[in-house]
Amino acid sequence: MSVRQGSIDVGKLNHDQSYMVWEENGRYYYGYSERGNIDTYREFDTEKEAVNYVYDSIKDNKSLKVQIAAWLWDEESLLAAQKELEAMNIEYERNDIPYYSDEHKHIYRLFVFGKDILKMDDFKNRYFYPCWRKTR
DSSP states (O other): OOTTTTEEEEESSSSSEEEEEEEEEEEEEEEEEETTTTEEEEESSSSSHHHHHHHHHHOGGGGGGEEEEESSSSSHHHHHHHHHHHHHTTTTTEEETTTOSOOSSSSEEEEEEEGGGGGGGHHHHHTTTHHHHHHH
């Protein structure tokens, strides 16, 4: 299982945005915290129940293993990036942001999963960093 460091806090909130497992008055809770607002998803009688539930809910959750690999402004670059990923046999998902800004009407994003991102430094240097840095 690959969960980003800081994705889950246990016992104490340590991050602005994270899933949490905590104990309060002998009960165990699982929820999500964002900017100090906590949404409680489930309540449990025992710590073991809470941990088992969280483990089962995240072990096959593809979204917890995703990394952004490309941030593009034009379809030509998008098609080239997709072709490269397919040639490398790397699974990816496309996620677009329409109406991103006045300057960049549309953003095309490609995400890869698991450790594939570790073999993509050259790819990211061509398809992610140039556009992403200009939007910051």
